[in-house]
Amino acid sequence: MGVLSVQGDVAEHAAALERCGAAVTLVRRERELDDVEALVLPGGESTAMHRLLRAFDLMGPLRERVAGGMPVLGSCAGLILLADRLEDRAAGQETVGGIDMTVRRNAFGRQVDSFECALDVTGVDGGPVHAVFIRAPQVVSVGPGVEVLARLPGAAAGATDRGEPGAGEQDDRIVAVRQGPLVATAFHPELSGDDRVHRAFVRAVATRAAAPAPHDGR
Template sequence: MNPAQPVVGVLALQGGVAEHLAALRRIGVTACPVRRPEELARVDALVLPGGESTTMTRLLDTFELFEPLRARLREGMPAYGSCAGMVLLADSVLDDRPEVRGSPGVRSLGALDVVVRRNAFGRQVDSFEAELDFAGIEGPALRAVFIRAPLVEKAGADVTVLAGVPSPAGPPDGRPGETGAGTIVAVRQGPVLATAFHPELVNGDDRVHRLFVRMINENSGHTGPVRPDTTEET
């Protein structure tokens, strides 16, 4: 590993692997896919992409990655999870859909002190986009793409809420973090970041990935440059 430049892995079992790799490389970061424990051992940080979280849990076991990944997270490895990645990083996962009752469900990694509800906004046809104010990210509102997205139902005292949208059951002007009013869709706890949406799908805006790289640098003392942000005000 180069002390001047972090190596960021992308968990390459399912989901938007290519899009996350492209976003990281656009901002000048060394990025590589991770499928095996020996590949995980060579990276400084890891992105867990979207996909189907139950399937990803099974694949983590199949590729003998679950326990090595959980161990790295407990050691303080920075991680970022988008959509299903948020579910995997959570401490507790809820899913009340009738079709999944009685199934094994998701075995999460416990890296974030949050309770996450899977598929909280509905099915694929209920996917949507929203403009977000995102703490720690400057510039215009962040365009967020939600696809069968989860939400954070409860966040622990050490978790920082970064962004929210109106709750599916709450008033349109609700504030995130207030019971029945708003829905938490982005959080951070120490070196771990998670979003319910897919920033890798928004071409030309890599600010969430830039934030994650800053977190890596803060955590490990890396000093490598990141290409300048060219996101324009709108």
């Protein structure tokens, strides 16, 4: 299991994956990307990640692996990288793509507007997840092939004193999605101390790897 290691919450994701029993490879070069069966795109700063992916010559190879069906979990900036479309793209900013969604960066405000809340996430057992939102993006719209895994229920969901989610915005904003082997969250599961999102991803990767190869009928 790889963790993209050019910028962001690398150590936190690696620790969570290891607690879930996964062997972790830090990915900075194409040869390291070639060695992993799945990848985590961590939270961080999406424009910095884009520049560093270009600097490390990883953008093209990463796009190829995603298009080829590699499972990926993206959190916060990772969600932005997996979006096919950005509403407020910075000058020259590109994404890896793969999920048919439109994303708005920093949709919930600046760092001081960060917040935490309890969030029901489809596919994660054991009750609501403690979700940490820091300068979080929002999924504005999704295509027909995208499954919505979580929606933010608004201030009534129990935001802590770190802030209230999106004052003046409507409830039920999309904050987690899945399309095929790609999963993306607007929140930071690596910062909550709750490994269930990572555990569900590790389990899905293992199930996919154990599935029999498609038969070509010959």
